[in-house]
Amino acid sequence: MEFTTGLKEFDDRFGEAFQPGTLMVIVGHPGSGKTSLALQLCNANAKIGHKCLYLSFQEDKEKLYRHARKLGFDLEEFERKGLFKHVRLPIMALVDDLIKELSAILSSDSYSIIVVDSINALLEPVKNRDEQRMILQNYFYEVSRTIKGIMILLAEIPLGEERVNLGSIEFVSDAVIILKHYVVRGLLNRIMEIRKLRGASLKAVEYPFEIVEGVGIRVFPPPTPERIFLGDGTPLKESLSLTREVIPRLLKGEVVFFTYDPFARSALPIILIFDYLVSNEMTAYFTSYVYSKDEVLDSIVKALTDYAGVSLEDAHKLVEKYLVIESVNPAGEALTSLYSRSILELEKFRPNFIIFHGIEVFSKLFDDKEYFNALVNELIWTRNHGVTNMRFGSCTPRDFCEMNASLSDVIVQVRFIEKDGKIIPIIQSWRRGTEPRTIELNEEVLNKLRSEFKVLLEKAFTSK
Numbered sequence: 001m002e003f004t005t006g007l008k009e010f011d012d013r014f015g016e017a018f019q020p021g022t023l024m025v026i027v028g029h030p031g032s033g034k035t036s037l038a039l040q041l042c043n044a045n046a047k048i049g050h051k052c053l054y055l056s057f058q059e060d061k062e063k064l065y066r067h068a069r070k071l072g073f074d075l076e077e078f079e080r081k082g083l084f085k086h087v088r089l090p091i092m093a094l095v096d097d098l099i100k101e102l103s104a105i106l107s108s109d110s111y112s113i114i115v116v117d118s119i120n121a122l123l124e125p126v127k128n129r130d131e132q133r134m135i136l137q138n139y140f141y142e143v144s145r146t147i148k149g150i151m152i153l154l155a156e157i158p159l160g161e162e163r164v165n166l167g168s169i170e171f172v173s174d175a176v177i178i179l180k181h182y183v184v185r186g187l188l189n190r191i192m193e194i195r196k197l198r199g200a201s202l203k204a205v206e207y208p209f210e211i212v213e214g215v216g217i218r219v220f221p222p223p224t225p226e227r228i229f230l231g232d233g234t235p236l237k238e239s240l241s242l243t244r245e246v247i248p249r250l251l252k253g254e255v256v257f258f259t260y261d262p263f264a265r266s267a268l269p270i271i272l273i274f275d276y277l278v279s280n281e282m283t284a285y286f287t288s289y290v291y292s293k294d295e296v297l298d299s300i301v302k303a304l305t306d307y308a309g310v311s312l313e314d315a316h317k318l319v320e321k322y323l324v325i326e327s328v329n330p331a332g333e334a335l336t337s338l339y340s341r342s343i344l345e346l347e348k349f350r351p352n353f354i355i356f357h358g359i360e361v362f363s364k365l366f367d368d369k370e371y372f373n374a375l376v377n378e379l380i381w382t383r384n385h386g387v388t389n390m391r392f393g394s395c396t397p398r399d400f401c402e403m404n405a406s407l408s409d410v411i412v413q414v415r416f417i418e419k420d421g422k423i424i425p426i427i428q429s430w431r432r433g434t435e436p437r438t439i440e441l442n443e444e445v446l447n448k449l450r451s452e453f454k455v456l457l458e459k460a461f462t463s464k
Contacts, residue, residue: 003112003150006037006044009207009221017200020148023141023172025119027155028179033190033211034154035059036071037179038115040216041152043073046083050112050149053105054086057121061086072214085109091121098122099139112149116140119153119169137169144174174198179209189334192219208336212344220340220377236388237279239456242449243272245439246429247410250276252352253386255379257408259401262360262394266414267303268425268441271449273353273390274304277322278460282352284390285345286323289330290358296325307441309450314457321460324349335366339374346387354382359393363400372403379407 003018005011018024028034042052056064064086068075078084087105089098106114116122144151153169157178170176176196182189192207194200209219234252238244250256258269277284288296297319304315319325326345330338346354362371382389395401395413405411410431416423425441439445 003050004041004044004048006040007217007219009219013221014194014197014200017175017197018150019199020150021145022150022174023144024150024152024175024177025155025169025173026152026177026179027157027195029159029161029181030156032179032181033209033217034156034179035064035067035117036211037177037217038117038152038154039064039068039071039073039075041150042084042113042115043068043071043075043078043216045113045150046078046081049083051082051110052078052084052113052115053109053111054084054115054117055102055105056086056088056117057091059117060088070213071211071216073216085111091124102139102143106143106147111147113152114143114147114149115152115154117154119155137172140169141172170196189336191336208340210337210340210344218340218344220336220343234386236276238272238275239279239459240272240275240449240452242439242441242445242452243275245437246272246412246427247431248434249431250388250410253383253388254409255383255407256388256390256410256412257404258390258392258412258414259395259405260414261416262396264416265394266416266425267299268307268414268427269392269412270300270303271308271453272412273355274308274318274322275456276388277353278318278456278463280352281463282322283349284323284353284355285349285351286325286355286357287342287345288325288327288357289361291327293325293327296327296357307446307449308453310453310457314461318457318460324351330361330365335370335374339378342378343381346382346385351387353388353390355390355392357392359391359404360396360400363397368400368403375404375407 002020003022005015005018026034026037038054042054046052054064065075075084075086079086089101140151140153153173173196175194175198178193178195180191180193182191190209190211192209194205194207207219207221209217212218236250236252238247238250247256260266273284276282286296291299297316300319300323301312301315304310304318305312310318328338328341333341342354366374379389391404391408393401393404410429412427412429415426415428417426418424427439427441428436429439430436441449
C-alpha cells in the first residue's frame, strides 16, 4: 500500500481506497478531532517517507507542534528530515491572489500529503461569489491529481449539525469523513462517520473513536455481521469435577453469564474461573463496575477460602498470578468510551479471559438499544479474538437479565436454599446445545472440591 490512513483499522478495511490523487474532506464540529486526524495522517505517512505540507490560516506553528507532541507525534524531527512543513497563510479576499500564493508554495517542493486547515477560512471571503468558489474548489481537485498524493481539506460545521454544505467540493471529493461528538449525561461520545469513500464497499459507516494521549486517534470498528458466530473453537481444559458438572464444555472465546439474586450475591463462580485459568495457564482481566479493587479482592479471597479451603496467603498469591483487577465508574464515562476502554485494555494486557462484574448497573445508565448494540459489538470482538468473556450481574431488571442471557453460550445462576437449618448454595446452569442442570453444594460436594483444589493449587504454584 502506497499511503496509510494512520489508522490500522481503516488500512485493513479501506486502505486500497486511498490511492494517489485522493481528495479527502475531513468535516467536524469544533473540537471534534479534525486537526488530530490530519496530524495522524501526516505523521503516519512521514514515517514511510512521504512529505507532508500543512497549510494553516489560523493555527500557528508552535501551537500545532504542542498539540502533535501531546498525541505522541514528533513533527520537529520530521521537519529536520525535510518530511514536514508548516506554512501559515493570510486570509485573502481575492481567489486569484490565493491560488497564486498556494501555487508558489507547492512549486517550491514536492509533497505527497497536503493539509488545508481549514476550507471554511478560504471560502468565507468569497461566499457570495459562486464562480470564484467553483474555481477554488476545482483548484484543490486538480492539485490532488497533480501531486499524485492525498489532498486533505478540513472543514468545520456548527455543533448539532451534520450537513457539510461545502458545495460542489463534496461531489468531486473521493472521501468525506465526518467527526461528530455528542454530550450524553454530561459525557462525550465521539463518532467517526464515513460519509463517502470512493472505491470502497461500505457496510458499517459509523465508528466510535477516542483521542488517546501519546497514541493519537483510535477507532473501534463494529464487527461485520457475518462474523458474529465465529470463535476460536478450542475446548478449554478443567481439573475440578464441579466445573465439569456445571459447564460440560467451554470453548475459547465463548461468553459465560454468571447471575444471582440481587439480595444474595455470591462470588462462588470465581472457583470455576480459577480452574480454567490454572488448568490452561491463562490470565484474566477483571473489571468491576460496582466494587473498588480492594472490595473485589476481598470477595474473591473469601470465596477461595470459604468454598475451596484455600489459605489467605495462597488465595492472595493466586489472585496476584492470574488476575489483573480494575474498578471503573460507569456513570463517569460515555458508553463508547467504556467499550473503547475494554478494547484498549485487552490490547495492553492481552489476557485470555475478560471478566466484567456488576453489569446490571448499565440497565439504569443507558438506553436499551444503545446498550444492546455496544454489547453485541463487544461480544463479537472478544469472540473473534479468542478472548473468553465472563460477565457477572444480578438478575434485575428481568428483561435486562434476559438480554444478557440470550447472547451467552453458557448461563450459570447461583442461589441459596435453607436445608436442615443450613444455607446451601445451589448452582443451576445451561450451555448452548445441552439440557439444564442443577448442582447442590452440600458437604460431600464441598469436601471433594477442596480436595481437588489442593492439587490445582500445586499446579498453579509450580507452573511458570
